[in-house]
Amino acid sequence: MEIRGLSEEEAKRRLEKYGYNEIVEKKKHPILKFLSYFWGPIPWMIEIALILSALVKHWADFYIILVLLVVNGVVGFWQEHRAENAIELLKRRLALNARVLRDGVWKVIPARLLVPGDIVRVRIGDIVPADIEILEGEGEFDESALTGESLPVSKKAGDTIYSGSICKRGEVVGVVKATGENTYFGKTAKLVEEVETTSRFQKVVIKIGDYLIVLAVAVILVVILFAVKRHESLLEILRFSLVLMVAAIPAALPAVLSVTMAVGAMNLARREAIVRKLVAIEELAGVDVLCSDKTGTLTENRLRVGKVIAFGFSEEDVLKFASLASEGGDAIDDAILERMDVRKEYRILKFIPWDPVRKRSEAWVEGREGRFKVTKGAPQVISELTGFDLSEHVERLAEEGYRAIAVAVDFGEGWRVVGLIPLYDPPRSDSKETIETAKRMGIEVKMVTGDHVAIARRIAEELGLGRYIVSAKELMNKRYSELARIVEEANGFAEVFPEHKYVIVDALQKHGHIVAMTGDGVNDAPALKKADVGIAVYNATDAAKSSADIVLSKPGISVIIDAIKESRRIFQRMQSYAIYRIAETIRVLFFIALSIIVFNFYPVTATMIILLALLNDIPILSIAYDNVIYSNRPERWNLEQILIVSTVLGVTGLVSSFGLYLWAVYAGINHETLKTFMFLKLAVAGHLTIFVTRTRGFFWSVKPGRLLFWSAVGTKLIATVFAVLGIFMAPISVQYAVLIWLYCLAWFFMEDIVKVCCYKRLH
Numbered sequence: 001m002e003i004r005g006l007s008e009e010e011a012k013r014r015l016e017k018y019g020y021n022e023i024v025e026k027k028k029h030p031i032l033k034f035l036s037y038f039w040g041p042i043p044w045m046i047e048i049a050l051i052l053s054a055l056v057k058h059w060a061d062f063y064i065i066l067v068l069l070v071v072n073g074v075v076g077f078w079q080e081h082r083a084e085n086a087i088e089l090l091k092r093r094l095a096l097n098a099r100v101l102r103d104g105v106w107k108v109i110p111a112r113l114l115v116p117g118d119i120v121r122v123r124i125g126d127i128v129p130a131d132i133e134i135l136e137g138e139g140e141f142d143e144s145a146l147t148g149e150s151l152p153v154s155k156k157a158g159d160t161i162y163s164g165s166i167c168k169r170g171e172v173v174g175v176v177k178a179t180g181e182n183t184y185f186g187k188t189a190k191l192v193e194e195v196e197t198t199s200r201f202q203k204v205v206i207k208i209g210d211y212l213i214v215l216a217v218a219v220i221l222v223v224i225l226f227a228v229k230r231h232e233s234l235l236e237i238l239r240f241s242l243v244l245m246v247a248a249i250p251a252a253l254p255a256v257l258s259v260t261m262a263v264g265a266m267n268l269a270r271r272e273a274i275v276r277k278l279v280a281i282e283e284l285a286g287v288d289v290l291c292s293d294k295t296g297t298l299t300e301n302r303l304r305v306g307k308v309i310a311f312g313f314s315e316e317d318v319l320k321f322a323s324l325a326s327e328g329g330d331a332i333d334d335a336i337l338e339r340m341d342v343r344k345e346y347r348i349l350k351f352i353p354w355d356p357v358r359k360r361s362e363a364w365v366e367g368r369e370g371r372f373k374v375t376k377g378a379p380q381v382i383s384e385l386t387g388f389d390l391s392e393h394v395e396r397l398a399e400e401g402y403r404a405i406a407v408a409v410d411f412g413e414g415w416r417v418v419g420l421i422p423l424y425d426p427p428r429s430d431s432k433e434t435i436e437t438a439k440r441m442g443i444e445v446k447m448v449t450g451d452h453v454a455i456a457r458r459i460a461e462e463l464g465l466g467r468y469i470v471s472a473k474e475l476m477n478k479r480y481s482e483l484a485r486i487v488e489e490a491n492g493f494a495e496v497f498p499e500h501k502y503v504i505v506d507a508l509q510k511h512g513h514i515v516a517m518t519g520d521g522v523n524d525a526p527a528l529k530k531a532d533v534g535i536a537v538y539n540a541t542d543a544a545k546s547s548a549d550i551v552l553s554k555p556g557i558s559v560i561i562d563a564i565k566e567s568r569r570i571f572q573r574m575q576s577y578a579i580y581r582i583a584e585t586i587r588v589l590f591f592i593a594l595s596i597i598v599f600n601f602y603p604v605t606a607t608m609i610i611l612l613a614l615l616n617d618i619p620i621l622s623i624a625y626d627n628v629i630y631s632n633r634p635e636r637w638n639l640e641q642i643l644i645v646s647t648v649l650g651v652t653g654l655v656s657s658f659g660l661y662l663w664a665v666y667a668g669i670n671h672e673t674l675k676t677f678m679f680l681k682l683a684v685a686g687h688l689t690i691f692v693t694r695t696r697g698f699f700w701s702v703k704p705g706r707l708l709f710w711s712a713v714g715t716k717l718i719a720t721v722f723a724v725l726g727i728f729m730a731p732i733s734v735q736y737a738v739l740i741w742l743y744c745l746a747w748f749f750m751e752d753i754v755k756v757c758c759y760k761r762l763h
Helices: 008-018 030-036 041-055 059-093 184-191 200-229 234-248 253-270 279-285 315-324 331-339 379-386 391-399 431-440 453-463 480-489 498-510 522-530 542-547 558-599 606-625 639-666 671-693 706-725 734-762
Strands: 097-102 105-110 119-122 131-142 153-155 166-178 273-275 289-293 347-352 360-367 370-377 403-410 416-424 444-448 469-471 492-494 515-519 533-536 550-552
Touching (some): 119 131, 200 234, 200 558, 200 639, 253 273, 253 279, 253 558, 279 533, 279 558, 289 498, 289 558, 315 370, 315 403, 315 416, 331 416, 360 379, 370 379, 379 391, 391 416, 431 453, 453 469, 480 498, 498 515, 498 522, 515 558, 522 533, 550 558, 558 606, 558 639, 558 671, 606 671, 639 734, 671 706, 671 734, 706 734
Parallel strands (some): 289 444, 289 515, 444 492, 469 492, 515 533, 533 550
Antiparallel strands (some): 097 105, 097 119, 119 166, 273 550
């Protein structure tokens, strides 16, 4: 009886009954998630300052602090929501597919649409999409992710294969028994709480945040001690200190981190590189060695005909007879027929296709030459057939990296050799240029292939990788020091099996390299997991995709290099944010603290500090969309450099603030107007600092992103309007506002020169 599988109507009914074949991620209710933004060390400090402002009846401060609290919560919630949506879209692009029999027709559908009773086919390299009872066929399945069993388990008709296991060998047809949370994997997943890992990138940014908090606490404690010594109101001191703390700590840090990563992931997706794990973006920025597959990545994965060798015939004859012995449908036939196809000019009387035993194809043909036979196949087989020794020519072609196919003809007088057709898989048109780009970016590309050494060497030379190609056999049984030296010096590796890839990655990592490795097969999974960045190439198996950090949706190495460029841009955005935040904290915190300690004068009010924090956080979020030029060397977090540059910029800003303050005192400006004066100076200069920190060269070397530019300019104009109109502060004249702008712009140029000199000195 013929199996037809479920009908589409029945499948729809079962889908309604059993639900989608997926494990629903437990998500926090949006309201609870929003409220979580008002719970934690940073919100607590803002909330305490809010309560203290109400207690001392400073209602202007109260309302502004309330706005800051709500804005931080709304912005954080909204940006994380956007980041989650971006990642959800990427996950959908990587959704598993399944081969299913519906209405008697085999079709490929998203695995989430499978229902109990569906007939499915599972092949080598597939991830089993549901719990399935095997009806026919047999195979070996890796269940290590489910049971911890390291060796593949053999399964045959009547056995059950579990969702999430990987087909390592064979092919089976089976019926779906359970889907989604009812599968063995689903039930197990319910018991396990997902653990979030923190990348080096996140750890460094958190360290910067901790450093700023410790610095702020230390300075504020000194301010409190001096204020208490002067017998000032303890409640007022405490409220002011909390407000100062709010301004000093990086409240926008979580939002900046999630937005920058999510925007970067979407940019990479547009370049056909789908990020499975966001932390891979930071690792990718630091990659200095790329181990790349040859076939399909560096080459076209399409055979081409080389320079034909003829024996007593013309080159045209060799190709003509070879085309008559071809039927198309495989790589060799297609390469020959693409070069020449004369089958329509002849009548094919009989055709015997190539098979693994005979190792040649044969055709009986009728044409203008009369009736004759042609054959093509393995050179050793054609040599035996004709008695013509081809070994010398075949060996020479092999040394040059060609695979040879021999052609013979029989006009009724016995078989005669016509010639040899060299075949090769040519490099992709963009590979050589991309490899040169990679070298300029400080990335060494090493080719990894299962092909013969001679083939690998010819391709490597054509691509400008070098001639030193090592056979994987040479790596085995070597002492670690010798192995590491060979792996580091080699331009590529030939005759490689998946287990060799793991050894290559391990040796490079132990030598201090950050390694990206490409792979496509089920057996590449261990190496992809071992690499700092595992990259599943175009048309990779499900198993390779599930082990990789990044999945390519188009062929070629240029996609990988584009992804590295984008990751370096993301890294620079985060680094410029870190430098800006430290410099800004030093500038504002120390100016206010030293003014109180040295001059016994509060240079800005609590309200002004909150306004500064609010106006600073709005434009900094747009740094995720800023224009940056990727670095031509692998990126590494250099905390020492970040701290030196930000401290120098912070101190420069501190000097400029005190310069204006002393001039205003000398000019006889009254205390309340002086506070507005300093508020506007801190607001304008602070936002200008964003344009200083975003480049290592002069600020004009890279044009800022439109969103960053206008958000920074817009918030500066808002601060100016507040100062001139006297909103929450004493008003100042337009002339004073213009003077402050000119003063800040002059110091902006000075600060930029100081930054460039600082980087030059550090380098």
